[in-house]
Every structure is written in structure tokens, then in C-alpha cells.
Amino acid sequence: MIREILTAAALALVCAQGAQAENIRIATEGAYPPFNLVDSSGKLKGFDVDIAKALCAEMKAHCTIVAQAWDGIIPGLKAGKYDAIIASMSITPARKKAVDFTAPYYVAGAALVGPAKSDITFTPAGLKGKTIGVQRATTYAALLKEKFPGAKIKLYDTVDNQNLDLKAGRLDGVVAQQVVMYEWLKKDGGKAFAFKGKPFLDPKYIGDGAGIAVNKGNTKLRDQFDAALKTIMANGTYAKINASYFPFSIAPK
Amino acid sequence: MNISVMIGALPDLLGGVALTTELVALALLVGFVIALSTALARLSGVAVLRWLATAYVFTFRGTPLLVQIFLIYYGLSQFAFVRDSVAWVVLKQPFWCTLMALALNTGAYTAEVFRGGILSVPHNQIEAARAIGMSPVTAFRRIIWPLAIRQALPAYGNEMILMVKASSLASTVTLMDITGVAQTLAADTYMPIEIFTAAALVYLCLTYAMTQAIHFFERRLDVTRRRS
Numbered sequence: 001m002i003r004e005i006l007t008a009a010a011l012a013l014v015c016a017q018g019a020q021a022e023n024i025r026i027a028t029e030g031a032y033p034p035f036n037l038v039d040s041s042g043k044l045k046g047f048d049v050d051i052a053k054a055l056c057a058e059m060k061a062h063c064t065i066v067a068q069a070w071d072g073i074i075p076g077l078k079a080g081k082y083d084a085i086i087a088s089m090s091i092t093p094a095r096k097k098a099v100d101f102t103a104p105y106y107v108a109g110a111a112l113v114g115p116a117k118s119d120i121t122f123t124p125a126g127l128k129g130k131t132i133g134v135q136r137a138t139t140y141a142a143l144l145k146e147k148f149p150g151a152k153i154k155l156y157d158t159v160d161n162q163n164l165d166l167k168a169g170r171l172d173g174v175v176a177q178q179v180v181m182y183e184w185l186k187k188d189g190g191k192a193f194a195f196k197g198k199p200f201l202d203p204k205y206i207g208d209g210a211g212i213a214v215n216k217g218n219t220k221l222r223d224q225f226d227a228a229l230k231t232i233m234a235n236g237t238y239a240k241i242n243a244s245y246f247p248f249s250i251a252p253k
Numbered sequence: 254m255n256i257s258v259m260i261g262a263l264p265d266l267l268g269g270v271a272l273t274t275e276l277v278a279l280a281l282l283v284g285f286v287i288a289l290s291t292a293l294a295r296l297s298g299v300a301v302l303r304w305l306a307t308a309y310v311f312t313f314r315g316t317p318l319l320v321q322i323f324l325i326y327y328g329l330s331q332f333a334f335v336r337d338s339v340a341w342v343v344l345k346q347p348f349w350c351t352l353m354a355l356a357l358n359t360g361a362y363t364a365e366v367f368r369g370g371i372l373s374v375p376h377n378q379i380e381a382a383r384a385i386g387m388s389p390v391t392a393f394r395r396i397i398w399p400l401a402i403r404q405a406l407p408a409y410g411n412e413m414i415l416m417v418k419a420s421s422l423a424s425t426v427t428l429m430d431i432t433g434v435a436q437t438l439a440a441d442t443y444m445p446i447e448i449f450t451a452a453a454l455v456y457l458c459l460t461y462a463m464t465q466a467i468h469f470f471e472r473r474l475d476v477t478r479r480r481s
Contacts, residue, residue, distance in 0.1 A: 137440030
């Protein structure tokens with residue numbers, strides 16, 4: 001009799017705990033600094049990882065975060081190796097066919113970088129007649145062509161080459177992804193170059209941002225993430241994480 | 254294959270033809286002068302000249318043209334003293350950087366072609382020219398060079414056609430030559446096969462015209478045929 005009561009109590013305890021803390025397995029890439037990377041001690045860290053941890057804390061879930069190579073990251077989700085992907089994955093129509101996305105958890109805009117002393121501004125009038133470098137076949141090139149018709153556009157094969165020419169003084173400015181340029185300014189651009197004007201955020205050109213991917217039809221988990229995301233954005237947790245990586249907000253509007 | 258896209262791309266591509274033609278023509282012109290001087294330097298009795306010419310040919314024939322363009326365009330601009338010098342007026346422009354690389358590159362190859370042509374001139378012809386009292390310069394101008402260029406023309410023609418195609422690397426340093434225009438169109442239309450096929454056809458027309466010109470000169474220089 002006593003044994004049965006004990007067993008029932010133990011069972012109840014286990015069940016209660018189960019209801020309390022759900023187990024969620026989250027994959028990230030671990031090779032896309034500063035968003036996700038593996039540090040020297042082999043631990044995963046970065047903006048994505050911090051957001052994942054904050055969301056899990058909010059959801060009171062027990063999370064394990066694993067690293068997964070990029071080209072196998074969606075197949076791994078479909079195979080059930082993990083329940084969600086938080087890896088700076090841009091929300092695209094093609095991916096939407098394979099997975100379900102939460103609302104975006106960050107959006108990196110198109111930014112203009114120019115010589116620190118220059119008075120260039122990120123407006124059609126400000127770029128008129130200026131020589132602006134941009135990577136060929138990117139949304140930023142399309143953005144310049146359509147929204148800033150007065151700019152003299154120079155097309156480069158890589159962002160690195162584009163930045164080399166900015167440094168060499170052949171360009172009045174470059175337009176590229178905000179975070180990419182922030183990292184360049186930090187390690188290479190130094191004090192001689194700076195962001196000019198406000199970043200451009202029109203989803204028509206820069207996309208919908210990065211979302212959390214879950215298996216198609218897993219609306220329960222997606223809704224949990226969406227709700228938690230709203231909470232951490234409202235209570236300041238998101239802003240704190242954001243500020244520890246970038247001096248500008250990448251929160252989706 | 255969408256033919257209308259290909260036809261629609263032609264006006265833009267023809268806009269790139271002007272730049273490609275300009276680059277190739279100037280590079281061949283400057284390259285010719287470099288090549289002839291280098292070939293003569295390599296055959297001269299002055300050791301320093303020989304050594305310098307050999308080093309130049311070794312360097313520019315032994316490295317890829319793309320690397321040369323990058324070193325001249327991106328490489329030199331890294332040095333503040335280059336940016337502050339008078340040379341920056343020229344080096345700032347991608348056109349002049351590319352032209353410099355193309356001319357130096359073709360100069361190195363053509364120098365060897367010319368050297369081979371000059372070496373193929375039979376010794377007795379040169380001796381005969383000197384024996385009737387021609388100065389070395391006159392002998393070169395009237396005997397050695399006409400015979401040498403006849404030997405060298407097929408290989409030189411080959412190099413000229415290679416130059417047309419090599420000029421496509423100009424697109425890597427932001428120039429809007431045929432390839433630069435094609436790359437931009439391909440990115441805009443998402444139809445790379447149509448656009449690059451159209452670009453290839455434009456290059457074929459250019460090289461065909463060049464081949465015909467070379468054939469014309471080959472026939473003119475062919476003494477045996479002119480006589481018959």
C-alpha cells in the first residue's frame with residue numbers, strides 16, 4: 001500500500017515536472033559570427049544563441065542548443081534531430097515551402113558607409129553625383145539603382161573589394177548590409193570611416209529578416225516562440241542582448 | 254532559351270563593345286612597343302638590358318593576368334605614398350590600371366613571339382645585308398623585321414585574339430566592358446544563360462573581325478603568293 005502511494009507520488013512528481021519544463025532542442029550553425037559561433041572552449045555563443053537562451057527562459061523550457069552545418073540544417077529539422085532552428089535564417093518564399101517561420105527576430109538594414117569627414121547623406125539628394133560602391137547581384141545594388149538614381153554606381157564582385165576601393169579613396173561611399181559593415185568598421189575601417197544617415201529597412205529590398213524555423217505544422221512551438229519573442233522585446237531583454245553586440249537596433253519594426 | 258531576352262540585351266552589350274575595343278586596341282598598341290623593345294633588349298649585347306628584359310618577361314608571363322590587374326588596381330592603392338603621388342591621377346582610374354596590366358601582359362608574351370621571329374631570320378641574309386653596306390638599323394628595318402614579322406604573325410595574331418578575351422577581366426575592377434554589362438544584366442534579369450550567350454556572340458563577332466584582319470596581313474606579307 002505504502003509502496004503504491006509512493007509510486008503514485010513519484011509519478012505525479014515526474015509528470016508535474018514534465019509539464020513544468022519542456023525539452024526543446026535548438027540548432028544553430030556556429031559559423032556565422034557575431035550571430036552564432038563556437039568559442040575557443042567549444043561552447044556555442046553569439047547573438048542567435050543569446051536570443052535562444054532568453055526565449056527558453058521566458059518559455060520556462062529546458063533547451064539544448066546544438067551546432068549543425070548550414071547545408072544540412074533544414075534536413076536535420078525535418079528528420080527530427082531538433083525542434084527549431086535559430087541561426088540567422090532569412091525568411092524567404094523558398095524556405096517557407098519547407099519550414100514554418102516565426103515573426104522575424106532581427107532585421108539588418110542596408111547601410112551607407114563613407115569617409116568620417118564626408119557630409120554625404122543616405123538620401124536621393126545626398127547621393128546625387130556621388131560614386132557609390134556595391135556588390136553586384138545583391139538587393140543593395142537593386143536598391144541603389146531604383147531608389148537613388150542620381151548615384152554613380154560601381155559594381156564589385158565581393159564586399160571585400162568594394163571596401164578596399166572605399167579605403168583607397170576611389171569611392172564616396174558604399175552601401176551594404178549593416179552588420180557586415182559594422183564588423184568591417186570595427187576591425188578595418190577604423191576612425192576614418194563611419195555610418196552615414198539612417199539604415200534603409202524597406203522589406204521590398206532587404207527582405208523580411210531572420211526568423212526561427214520549426215517543422216511545418218508545428219504551430220504550438222511556433223506560437224510559443226512568437227509569444228516569448230514579443231515578451232522579451234517588450235520587457236527589455238532583447239534590447240539588452242542587442243546592445244551587447246551592436247550599438248544600433250536590429251529589432252524588427 | 255529566351256531569344257527575345259538575348260535580343261533585348263544586345264543594345265546594352267554593344268555599349269560595352271566600345272570600352273572593350275578601346276582597351277584591346279590601346280593595349281595592343283602599347284604592348285607592341287613594349288614587345289619590340291623587350292625582344293631587342295633580350296637579343297642585345299648589353300647584359301643589363303638582357304637581364305632586365307628577361308626578368309620582365311619572366312614576371313609578366315609567369316603570373317595570371319587577373320592577379321596583375323588586382324595588384325595594380327587594389328594593391329598599389331593600399332599605399333598612402335601612391336595615393337599622394339602624381340601617379341594617383343592615373344592609378345585611381347580602373348581604365349588605366351586595366352590598360353596597364355593588359356599592355357604589360359601582352360607585351361611580355363609578344364616579346365617572345367617577336368624574339369622567335371627575329372631568331373628565325375637566316376644568318377646569311379643578315380650578313381648579305383651588312384656586306385652591301387647597310388647599317389644595323391637599316392638591315393633591321395629592311396631585311397630582319399619584314400622576315401621576322403612574317404614568321405611571327407600567326408603566333409602574334411593568336412595573342413591578339415587572346416587579348417580580346419583577356420580584356421573581359423576588366424569587369425572585375427568595376428569596368429563596364431562587354432562582360433561587365435553582361436554580369437549586371439544577368440543579375441537584373443535572372444537569365445544568365447541568355448545574357449552570357451548573347452555576350453559570347455558579341456565576342457565571336459569581335460574575334461572574327463580580328464581574325465579576318467590578321468589573315469589580310471598574312472596574305473600581304475606572303476611574298477611567294479604575291480608573285481604567283
